[in-house]
Amino acid sequence: GAGVSQTPSNKVTEKxxxxxxxxxxxxxHTALYWYRQSLGQGPEFLIYFQGTGAADDSGLPNDRFxxxxxEGSVSTLKxxxxxxxxSAVYLCASSPRSGKSSYNEQFFxxxxxxxxx
Amino acid sequence: QQQVKQSxxxxxxxxxxxxxxxxxxxxxxxxxxxxxxxxxGKGPALxxxxxxxxxxxxxxxxxxxxxxxxxxxxxxxxxSQPGDSATYFCAASMRGAQKLVFGQGTxxxxxx
Numbered sequence: 001g002a003g004v005s006q007t008p009s010n011k012v013t014e015k016x017x018x019x020x021x022x023x024x025x026x027x028x029h030t031a032l033y034w035y036r037q038s039l040g041q042g043p044e045f046l047i048y049f050q051g052t053g054a055a056d057d058s059g060l061p062n063d064r065f066x067x068x069x070x071e072g073s074v075s076t077l078k079x080x081x082x083x084x085x086x087s088a089v090y091l092c093a094s095s096p097r098s099g100k101s102s103y104n105e106q107f108f109x110x111x112x113x114x115x116x117x
Numbered sequence: 118q119q120q121v122k123q124s125x126x127x128x129x130x131x132x133x134x135x136x137x138x139x140x141x142x143x144x145x146x147x148x149x150x151x152x153x154x155x156x157x158g159k160g161p162a163l164x165x166x167x168x169x170x171x172x173x174x175x176x177x178x179x180x181x182x183x184x185x186x187x188x189x190x191x192x193x194x195x196x197s198q199p200g201d202s203a204t205y206f207c208a209a210s211m212r213g214a215q216k217l218v219f220g221q222g223t224x225x226x227x228x229x
Binding site for chain 2: 004031033035040041042043044045048055056058059091093095104105106107108109110111
């Protein structure tokens with residue numbers, strides 16, 4: 001079946017602009033995660049959704065970053081007033097379910113490469 | 118306490134050799150330790166994972182060794198092949214916390 005898809009695959013924007021990055025998780029997966037991967041580094045957690053609600057947004061670096069998942073499926077990561085330091089690959093992952101007693105494999109998408117000029 | 122430290126940063130191994138990548142953690146609340154493989158332009162893919170109730174887990178040519186007292190775990194790739202050339206990340210998470218804390222990555226090159 002289809003994996004996690006992310007659009008666009010590449011986004012080039014100018015400093016100060018607003019961008020939206022989209023994630024389509026695997027059908028039926030209730031948990032969705034956003035990570036940011038800078039060049040030569042491991043992914044860093046941004047936010048985690050269980051269903052429609054953000055269960056953990058502790059990784060969002062500041063209030064310029066916001067994410068939504070209004071119907072519990074597709075998610076959008078929104079970045080306002082972009083800065084050059086926001087340049088990175090933004091990864092989305094989904095997993096089938098989530099709970100306090102479970103460990104679930106996170107399936108990653110190919111990422112969106114954001115470049116802020 | 119949330120960090121996972123990974124070494125080496127890069128590794129070159131001859132075809133057929135054993136590749137070994139090491140990770141260390143501080144947070145004793147971590148109780149799930151996966152390894153991910155990432156090819157250029159792709160997202161990370163789960164390779165193998167271990168929980169701290171066992172000291173070793175093997176799947177094909179891939180083995181995780183886990184030392185709970187030392188708070189260290191390692192990935193061994195036996196009979197390394199050129200197709201194994203990729204970047205490998207260790208990670209850790211806590212039950213119920215869901216988010217993964219990743220190491221810095223190891224760029225593995227297998228020479229034919």
